[in-house]
Amino acid sequence: MKKRKKKNQFSFLKKNFPKKMQKKLVMLFLTIILAFVVIIIRITYINVFKGEKYTRIVLNQQVYGSRAIPYKRGDIVDRNGTKLAVSERVYNVILDVFEMCSKEEYVEPTIMALKDIFEIDEEKIRDAIRETPESRYTILDKGVSYEKAKKLEELLSDEKKGKNVVGVWLEEDYKRIYPYKNLASDAIGFTYGGNQGQQGIEMYYNDVLNGTDGREYGYFNSASLSERTVKDAKNGYTVVSTIDLALQSIVEENIKQFNEEHAGEKRKNEPGSKNTAVMIMNPQNGEILAHASYPTYDLNNPDDLSYKFTKEQLNAMKPEEISEELNRLWKDFNVSGDYEPGSTMKPFTIAAGLETGILKGNETYFCDGGLQVEDFYIRCHLREGHGLQTMEQALANSCNVALMEMGAKIGADNLSRYQHIFGFGEKTGVDLPNEVDTSSLIYKADQLKAVELATNSFGQGINVSMVQMMAAYCSLINGGNYYQPHIVKEIRDESGRIVEVKAPKLLKKTISEETSKQLKSYMRSMILNTGAGKMGDVEGYELGGKTGTAEKIPRGNNNYVLSFICYAPQENPEIAMYVVIDEPNVELQDDSAYVMQLTHNILEQALPYLNITKSQTEE
Numbered sequence: 001m002k003k004r005k006k007k008n009q010f011s012f013l014k015k016n017f018p019k020k021m022q023k024k025l026v027m028l029f030l031t032i033i034l035a036f037v038v039i040i041i042r043i044t045y046i047n048v049f050k051g052e053k054y055t056r057i058v059l060n061q062q063v064y065g066s067r068a069i070p071y072k073r074g075d076i077v078d079r080n081g082t083k084l085a086v087s088e089r090v091y092n093v094i095l096d097v098f099e100m101c102s103k104e105e106y107v108e109p110t111i112m113a114l115k116d117i118f119e120i121d122e123e124k125i126r127d128a129i130r131e132t133p134e135s136r137y138t139i140l141d142k143g144v145s146y147e148k149a150k151k152l153e154e155l156l157s158d159e160k161k162g163k164n165v166v167g168v169w170l171e172e173d174y175k176r177i178y179p180y181k182n183l184a185s186d187a188i189g190f191t192y193g194g195n196q197g198q199q200g201i202e203m204y205y206n207d208v209l210n211g212t213d214g215r216e217y218g219y220f221n222s223a224s225l226s227e228r229t230v231k232d233a234k235n236g237y238t239v240v241s242t243i244d245l246a247l248q249s250i251v252e253e254n255i256k257q258f259n260e261e262h263a264g265e266k267r268k269n270e271p272g273s274k275n276t277a278v279m280i281m282n283p284q285n286g287e288i289l290a291h292a293s294y295p296t297y298d299l300n301n302p303d304d305l306s307y308k309f310t311k312e313q314l315n316a317m318k319p320e321e322i323s324e325e326l327n328r329l330w331k332d333f334n335v336s337g338d339y340e341p342g343s344t345m346k347p348f349t350i351a352a353g354l355e356t357g358i359l360k361g362n363e364t365y366f367c368d369g370g371l372q373v374e375d376f377y378i379r380c381h382l383r384e385g386h387g388l389q390t391m392e393q394a395l396a397n398s399c400n401v402a403l404m405e406m407g408a409k410i411g412a413d414n415l416s417r418y419q420h421i422f423g424f425g426e427k428t429g430v431d432l433p434n435e436v437d438t439s440s441l442i443y444k445a446d447q448l449k450a451v452e453l454a455t456n457s458f459g460q461g462i463n464v465s466m467v468q469m470m471a472a473y474c475s476l477i478n479g480g481n482y483y484q485p486h487i488v489k490e491i492r493d494e495s496g497r498i499v500e501v502k503a504p505k506l507l508k509k510t511i512s513e514e515t516s517k518q519l520k521s522y523m524r525s526m527i528l529n530t531g532a533g534k535m536g537d538v539e540g541y542e543l544g545g546k547t548g549t550a551e552k553i554p555r556g557n558n559n560y561v562l563s564f565i566c567y568a569p570q571e572n573p574e575i576a577m578y579v580v581i582d583e584p585n586v587e588l589q590d591d592s593a594y595v596m597q598l599t600h601n602i603l604e605q606a607l608p609y610l611n612i613t614k615s616q617t618e619e
């Protein structure tokens with residue numbers, strides 16, 4: 001076997017090139033290999049001995065050349081498209097300290113420009129020079145207006161005046177603005193710390209309103225970016241509420257007027273009530289049309305307590321005291337407050353009796369001013385008694401004795417069961433934050449002994465919230481359909497395209513059409529045949545409703561919650577309204593005239609505005 005000759009790695013050159021050319025090509029090839037080896041050695045040296053330095057330079061360039069592009073938080077609008085909360089473009093003032101200090105002649109002109117245009121404290125800028133001389137990104141001010149930003153632009157474009165002003169640039173941002181200030185403050189809520197919703201729609205729909213920041217990459221210098229890559233921001237969605245701004249204004253103006261009229265009347269230096277709240281709802285779908293309480297607060301400045309305290313008082317207060325006052329101010333009484341409803345609970349007691357068949361509607365009751373229940377003599381609000389009462393008269397005249405007798409006949413099991421059917425003791429699921437939990441504030445069936453059963457039947461000893469009462473009451477007057485209350489009707493993107501519809505949710509059936517019709521006839525009688533009812537009536541419209549006067553715990557202190565819950569028109573109700581005055585600042589708190597007058601004032605303006613169907617017959 002022949003021994004194979006070792007192949008010369010340059011043998012291919014002999015076949016294709018003359019000898020002289022072969023030598024040149026070999027030399028070139030060896031030179032390239034040598035250069036490659038030198039580069040490898042150099043890279044290894046840098047990594048071992050100077051890697052930290054070069055890494056730091058690269059990282060500094062990346063930080064300086066990468067910035068977030070802020071998204072725009074979505075708007076909140078009323079049902080007609082009027083903007084209730086918007087995000088307005090503003091600017092953050094950024095200083096490149098390193099560039100400004102790169103030449104001595106840049107420092108003073110730049111400081112003066114920042115001071116004159118943006119009113120930035122000179123010492124703040126000099127502190128940045130001393131403490132972070134190599135910083136390429138120092139935020140000096142936030143939320144600067146377009147007008148001020150324009151002044152900087154004009155200065156920098158002036159070759160003479162702006163020649164030595166360097167290292168200053170503006171970063172786009174957004175500021176939350178509430179055009180109507182105090183209006184619908186409970187419903188809307190506000191934002192803290194940029195885009196974090198607090199209270200109201202701002203909080204409940206925070207994730208929907210928020211978008212996603214974009215980012216711009218590249219290396220910045222004094223002129224521009226040498227390379228630029230942009231990932232656009234994704235803006236938040238617009239939330240379309242069910243609130244009607246004009247109706248909301250009517251409600252709040254009348255609430256304010258009531259509180260101003262009675263301010264200091266009994267309790268000096270205090271408004272006309274501890275709380276005054278109103279909710280208006282469409283009973284056919286659960287939409288909240290107006291949602292208000294008093295006092296309100298400016299959503300643009302939610303920390304302002306000057307409506308109640310002087311500067312000296314605020315300075316003397318501890319942080320926890322201020323926090324407590326702010327939480328009290330921000331509390332949405334419609335959703336987060338609980339109280340004993342009083343006689344507005346009576347229609348629900350009657351409904352339970354009629355639905356179970358225990359009551360027929362033709363019963364009569366005799367009221368002599370009170371009823372002995374075990375060891376307690378429980379009085380009717382009319383001390384001399386109502387005398388003989390039909391069921392209709394008992395509800396219209398709000399007779400406690402008649403309702404206690406009905407409650408005893410209905411029994412604890414049935415009354416407790418229907419309280420839960422109407423949603424008392426359970427959250428409604430309304431799309432607003434901090435809904436109060438009343439599950440521990442109502443009696444279970446086995447806890448409803450004779451006395452508790454008696455007081456529950458006329459609305460004492462049970463706690464509810466306004467939104468609970470409204471959702472349940474709407475089912476009483478619409479034929480028994482219980483809709484989940486809601487304050488948002490749809491979500492839109494920034495182009496106006498609907499991305500989600502918040503359709504009405506029919507959760508359950510509470511009572512029959514027949515029972516609903518019967519109860520409405522009783523509540524219409526209350527308006528027509530009682531003094532209180534006539535005070536709340538509005539000429540030309542058919543209203544039905546029920547008053548409530550609940551003595552607060554501890555009993556005997558003469559503190560009351562006044563309320564009136566009503567609807568219009570009598571046939572196929574188009575709106576339901578609930579008015580609550582918690583501890584009116586008057587001598588006699590248990591006078592329902594106060595709540596009836598406030599109701600009348602609101603409805604007199606609201607019914608024509610909403611184009612509610614007028615009465616076809618004169619009664």
